[in-house]
Amino acid sequence: MTLRYDTRSRVSTYTQSWVSNADPDFGAYESIGTITVGSGGLSSVGFSGIPQTYKHLQLRIMDRNPSGEYISLRMTFNGDSSAVYTSHELYGSGAAAGGTGTIDLTYLTPFLIAPASATGVFGVGICDILDYTNTNKFKTMRSLTGYDANGSGYVELASGVWRDTTAVSSFTIVPNAGTMGQYSQFALYGIKG
């Protein structure tokens, strides 16, 4: 599923707020769109037509793999799946801390999600995509993610770079295995500068 930003829907939101509240709050942090996974699960989610009017993006997610082990989610920008991504992670397994880094990936890995064996448990994550409209910089993301399943789980701090100066107008997320299960949610926000 790819959620495309529709300017008209935002005007509608504005109007509703104006009617119901005398003093609408036009803050610096705005919801762009949300994808909630239905009963069939999804093999990918994405956002396209992302407004270029913010300074940063923040993606907040919860997710689980309904049919296998814990997995990571892979993110690509603007449909670019060439080997121009670099990723670094600092993680804790509950028993040991470790770190890893990989260059020339075809994706970034901002999120860990919970396995099927962890009934009721969802992995969560918060990913910031910084200065995403700047056409003079490579694009950098950072994330805090993890899941705890009362005896197993991981917590992880990740960073990554897309070695491209193009403004980010879309991104796609796919699991490295399995699917994204029912009730998983992906909420994208824009932060003004």
Add this chain to the structure above:
Amino acid sequence: MAVSAYEVISTQTLGSAAATVTLSSISQTYTDLVLIVNGVINSGESGIFCQVGNGSVDTGTNYSTTYILGDGSNAVSGRETSATNTFLGRIQADPYNSTSIIHYMNYANTTTYKTFLGKGSDATYAIQQVGLWRSTSAINTIKLSLVSTFTFSAGTTFTLYGIKAA
């Protein structure tokens, strides 16, 4: 033009030392909650112990935490299971003012267990945690406490924000 999706729900500044701080009757209209704790405690250092619930906090052994922390020399990871709270963030005694940010993800849903992300730092450690409450109940009450007889000092602030998805 969109409306703000990040709103202050409540702000509390302690007028005197307190062993516990409870945030109750939390609005159910947001997607996530973010709690920022800034201040000091009366002695030593502590994780911020968190119990949650609906109407009252759950004091059962339904919490767990996985963490990673660094002390400037080493990084270690650990876990607590079937505990009576999850510890999120970090706080230390005066003069080491500390800040912790705790995210309560999808706190109002009644379908999934609730997962939390915490990060905190003081003069000794930087720490990140993922916490779990094994309940599908919506959260409208949060109770914070500390190790042993420690207390949050006067002047410590607790600011709760709501984030609302479209």
